[in-house]
Amino acid sequence: MSAAAADARALLDVYLTAIRIAIAEQFQYRVANYFYMIGMIVEPVIYLVVWSTIAAQQGGDVGGYTAGRFAAYYIVWTLVRNMNIIFTPYGWEWRIRDGELSGMLLRPLHPIHWDLGYFAGWKFVVIVLWLPLAAVLALIFRPELAPTVLDVIVFAIAIWGAYLIRSVLYWLLGMISFWTTRVGPLFEIIFTAELLLSGRLVPLGLMPEWVQTIADFLPFQWTFGFPIEALVGGLPPDRLLGGLAMQALWITIGAVAIRLVWPIAVRRYSAVGN
Amino acid sequence: MPNASIPNPPPEGASGPAIRVAELRKTFRVPVRGEGLRAAAASLVRRETRDVDAVAGVSFEIAPGEVVGFLGPNGAGKTTTLKMLAGLLHPTGGEATVLGHVPSRRESALLRRITMVMGNRNQLQWDLPALDSFELMRAIYRLPRDEFRRTRDEFVELLEVGDLVRKPVRNLSLGERMKMEIIGALLHQPTVLFLDEPTIGLDVTMQKRIRTFVAEYNRRTGATVLLTSHYMADVQALCKRVVVIHHGRILFDGALAALAADFGATKTISVSLRDGSADLSAYGEVIGEDEGRISLRVPRAAAAETTTLLLRNLPVVDLTIEDPPIEDVIEQVFAGASSLPSAEAVDPAS
Numbered sequence: 001m002s003a004a005a006a007d008a009r010a011l012l013d014v015y016l017t018a019i020r021i022a023i024a025e026q027f028q029y030r031v032a033n034y035f036y037m038i039g040m041i042v043e044p045v046i047y048l049v050v051w052s053t054i055a056a057q058q059g060g061d062v063g064g065y066t067a068g069r070f071a072a073y074y075i076v077w078t079l080v081r082n083m084n085i086i087f088t089p090y091g092w093e094w095r096i097r098d099g100e101l102s103g104m105l106l107r108p109l110h111p112i113h114w115d116l117g118y119f120a121g122w123k124f125v126v127i128v129l130w131l132p133l134a135a136v137l138a139l140i141f142r143p144e145l146a147p148t149v150l151d152v153i154v155f156a157i158a159i160w161g162a163y164l165i166r167s168v169l170y171w172l173l174g175m176i177s178f179w180t181t182r183v184g185p186l187f188e189i190i191f192t193a194e195l196l197l198s199g200r201l202v203p204l205g206l207m208p209e210w211v212q213t214i215a216d217f218l219p220f221q222w223t224f225g226f227p228i229e230a231l232v233g234g235l236p237p238d239r240l241l242g243g244l245a246m247q248a249l250w251i252t253i254g255a256v257a258i259r260l261v262w263p264i265a266v267r268r269y270s271a272v273g274n
Numbered sequence: 275m276p277n278a279s280i281p282n283p284p285p286e287g288a289s290g291p292a293i294r295v296a297e298l299r300k301t302f303r304v305p306v307r308g309e310g311l312r313a314a315a316a317s318l319v320r321r322e323t324r325d326v327d328a329v330a331g332v333s334f335e336i337a338p339g340e341v342v343g344f345l346g347p348n349g350a351g352k353t354t355t356l357k358m359l360a361g362l363l364h365p366t367g368g369e370a371t372v373l374g375h376v377p378s379r380r381e382s383a384l385l386r387r388i389t390m391v392m393g394n395r396n397q398l399q400w401d402l403p404a405l406d407s408f409e410l411m412r413a414i415y416r417l418p419r420d421e422f423r424r425t426r427d428e429f430v431e432l433l434e435v436g437d438l439v440r441k442p443v444r445n446l447s448l449g450e451r452m453k454m455e456i457i458g459a460l461l462h463q464p465t466v467l468f469l470d471e472p473t474i475g476l477d478v479t480m481q482k483r484i485r486t487f488v489a490e491y492n493r494r495t496g497a498t499v500l501l502t503s504h505y506m507a508d509v510q511a512l513c514k515r516v517v518v519i520h521h522g523r524i525l526f527d528g529a530l531a532a533l534a535a536d537f538g539a540t541k542t543i544s545v546s547l548r549d550g551s552a553d554l555s556a557y558g559e560v561i562g563e564d565e566g567r568i569s570l571r572v573p574r575a576a577a578a579e580t581t582t583l584l585l586r587n588l589p590v591v592d593l594t595i596e597d598p599p600i601e602d603v604i605e606q607v608f609a610g611a612s613s614l615p616s617a618e619a620v621d622p623a624s
Contacts, residue, residue, distance in 0.1 A: 010416045017413040021399060021406050028401050028442075103397035105362050108385035109414045266380070267364045270302060 014109060015117040022121025037129050040081060041137065044074040047201070048141060063206045068144030072232040073203055075137045076145075076155075080227050081200070082126040083159040086167045087115040089174035089187050096177055096269070105266065112258065116167055123163070147231050154240040158227035161247035166223050168254025175258075178265040193218075199225025219250040290374070291335040292466055292498040293359060298368035299522075300329040300354050328354040330522035331368060338465075341492055341499040343513035343530065347608050351522040352502040356468045359500070360390040372466055386415060389464040391456055393471035398443045404454040405439045408461060415462035422461065429457040433487055449480035456484065460491065467491075469501045473508055485511045506600045518607055525607055534597035537607045541577035542596045543570045548589035557584060571598070 026033055051074075052067040060066060065073070095101045104111040147155070173190060176183045195201050197211065198220035204212055215221045226243045229235055235243070306324050307317040329351040336342050346352045357363040359370055361377035361384065370377055375384035398407040412422040430439055433453045443451060456472065469488065473481040489512055492499055503509055509516060509530065516533055518526040526533055543558065546567045554560055557580055558572035572580045577595055584590055597603070 010413070013413045013416075014410075017410050021402065021410060024406060025399065025401050099392070099395045100397075102357070102362050102390075102392070103395060105380070106360060106385065106388075106390050107414050108382040267378075269363065 011113065014113055015120070018114055018117025019121030019124070022118045023125055026122060026125040033125065033129055037082075037126070037133055041078050041133060044077045044081070045137070047077075048074040052141075065203060065206065066144060068142055069232065071137075071141035072143035072145040073228055075134055075141065075143050076228045076231050077200070077224075078134065078137070079127070079130050080159060080162065080224060082130060083123055083163050083227075084166050084223055085122065085126075086119055086163065086170055087174070089170050089177075090184060092174035092177035093181070093183070101269070105269070110262070112167075112171055115171065116164075119167070120163070143232075145232055146234075150237060150240060151231055151235070154244060155227060155231040157244060158230050158247065161244060161251065162223040162227050165219055165247055165250045165254065168251060168258060169219055172254055172257050172261065175261055175265045178268045194220045194223075197221065198223055199228065203229075205229075219253075222247045222250055292338040292340070292373060293334075293336040293500065294369075294371045295335070295355070295359070296333050296369045297331045298329055298333070298355065298358060298370050299327065299331050299366045300351075300358060300363060301366040302326045302328055327522050329358070329365075329519075332519060332522070332524050333368075334517055334524065334527050336498055336500060338498055339492070339496040340515065341489075341501065341512050343509035343516040344500055344502045344519065345509065345516050345604060346502075346519040350519045352519055353470050355519070356390065356470050356500065356502065360388060360468050361385065362390075386462060387464055388466045388468065389459040389462070390468040390470065391459045391472050393452065393474035396443070396451065396455070398451070398454055398458060400444050401442055403440045404443055404446075404458065407443070407454075407458055408439070411458055411461045417462060425461055425463065426457065429460065429487075432490065433457065433483065449476045452476060452480070452484065456487065463495060465495075465497055467497055467499045467501075469499060469503075471503055472501070473503060473505055481505060481507065482511075488512060506604065510600060518604070520608055530600070533607070534600065534603045538597050538603045539574055539606050540571045540598055540602075541574050542598055543572055543577065543581060543584070544568070544594045544596070545570070545584055545588075545590055546592040548591050552588065554584075554588075567592075 048070055051062060051065070051070045055062045055065065055067045055070060061069075095104075101111070104114065173187065174183075176186065196207075197204075197215040197218055204215055204221055204225045207215070222243065226247070230240055230243060302325070303323045304326055305317070306322050307313045332351070332355060344352050344355070354363065358365050359372055359377050361380045364378045373384060373387055375381055377384065398404055399410075408422075408426055411417075412419070417425075430436065433456070435450065435453050435457070438446060438450050439454065439457075443454065446454065452472065460467075467488070472488070473484050476484070485508055488499065488501075491497060492512075499512070501508065501512060513530060515528065516526070516530050517524060518533070526536060528536070542561070544567055545554070550566050551563065551568070554568050554570055558570035558576075560568060561571045562569040570580070581593065581595060584593065
């Protein structure tokens with residue numbers, strides 16, 4: 001076996017172990033997980049009720065979105081939202097202050113691999129928990145959903161692409177904690193921009209043209225709107241595959257940036273008291 | 275202990291020191307401001323900082339297989355030095371090599387061969403049994419499964435943790451958790467161990483168990499150990515050599531036994547008299563009396579003369595001269611030479 005193949009195999013072993021650990025941890029808190037999931041669907045149900053009401057008042061649709069399409073959008077939203085859960089940038093403050101980072105830095109493994117593997121494992125539990133909730137929501141709100149095989153395949157890839165984009169970009173953002181102690185307000189600005197420009201609050205197709213133009217230059221829509229639209233939007237193949245390419249581009253940008261910034265950030269690590 | 279029957283290969287750079295430190299320095303820039311609201315408001319506009327030399331140019335070498343105690347009061351620079359050697363902190367100046375590698379480069383080849391145990395930090399998965407965290411270590415350090423299981427089981431047996439490895443870490447006592455931390459930290463059989471207060475907060479039995487384990491690991495694997503501890507029992511049990519650091523500078527580097535000779539400002543003379551108790555306060559500071567045996571603390575330089583006077587003036591049946599407890603010596607080292615007592619013997623008979 002070549003050295004590169006051995007490295008890849010060893011890294012896969014780390015990921016599988018991290019996934020197993022995450023799943024085992026989530027199984028420790030089954031009830032808490034269900035409450036978490038129920039809490040998680042409150043937000044899209046509010047959006048769904050509001051938009052369904054507006055659609056009904058406007059004669060059945062808003063900008064081409066019928067009540068059934070809104071239902072499909074926001075039910076798929078619940079899964080995509082959970083796939084978007086990553087190691088929060090706020091966690092860096094705690095990770096540095098508490099000394100957890102010191103332990104991670106002692107290991108011959110870049111800490112991002114643990115985060116990627118652990119939160120990926122978390123998703124498997126979430127998907128299992130999501131299925132019955134999605135079924136209940138579907139029975140109540142009657143979504144219009146008729147994806148093609150390509151839509152389903154692209155969606156299955158895109159939700160992991162979204163996870164990776166968010167992981168690398170917010171990991172990068174979190175590293176600001178190496179330079180300044182309190183970075184919460186900055187994160188809030190970014191999260192607000194993401195809420196508006198990702199398709200989380202409103203499908204991007206309903207936003208003004210200029211907002212959509214801004215969104216085209218940012219990564220947010222590829223983490224939220226694109227995976228949802230891939231399944232429910234009836235996008236043509238070129239837009240589906242183009243969307244995956246855009247995801248790959250943002251993942252690459254984030255990964256390269258981490259590779260460049262991480263060694264500089266680690267040099268600034270003070271580890272005082274930890 | 276793993277591979278006990280197989281001779282360990284000599285560590286990389288075995289011909290030279292395992293750890294080499296030359297004029298190593300670490301300076302932290304910390305914000306400072308006065309008290310009160312005005313100072314807080316002023317700091318919004320202009321932030322003042324000052325540089326704190328946590329480590330101010332330390333130099334030492336540690337040979338492969340050596341166990342060295344790294345002593346000093348809180349804030350002396352012990353942990354900062356250890357963190358620089360483990361690759362966690364980037365030095366401000368000077369040089370350090372561990373097993374021939376520069377730690378701040380954080381090369382995998384080095385990280386695979388060192389470990390650092392921090393007594394007050396938990397590196398295990400809190401909600402899961404320690405076995406799961408051990409499994410993660412196996413994957414990270416790429417340990418062959420058979421070798422991993424053999425090492426793990428031997429450590430579990432040596433530290434007598436048995437089925438505790440199957441209990442969630444959050445349900446373990448501090449001592450039990452520390453044992454798991456040590457197992458997790460040594461599964462990859464590191465060549466260099468940085469142990470930062472590994473027995474802090476543990477009861478005496480647990481401290482002893484961990485000391486015995488570290489000594490056994492060192493004996494069987496020939497690992498190099500740099501240990502910080504505020505418990506002198508740890509140091510006395512494990513270290514022939516100590517490095518004493520204070521205010522970021524090295525005050526002493528040598529044999530533990532020589533520390534008392536160099537810095538022990540006093541000697542303890544214990545004397546038994548034929549006719550029992552007597553007031554010996556004129557000869558030195560009486561520090562204890564037990565079943566007719568009186569202990570006197572006298573200046574080191576006056577010990578011989580005081581002994582002569584005691585033997586000449588009193589009906590002595592037994593007399594011993596000892597160095598003070600190591601804790602007292604260390605305290606004297608940190609306190610500095612200013613507190614040394616007068617070195618003149620007093621003859622109450624003259």
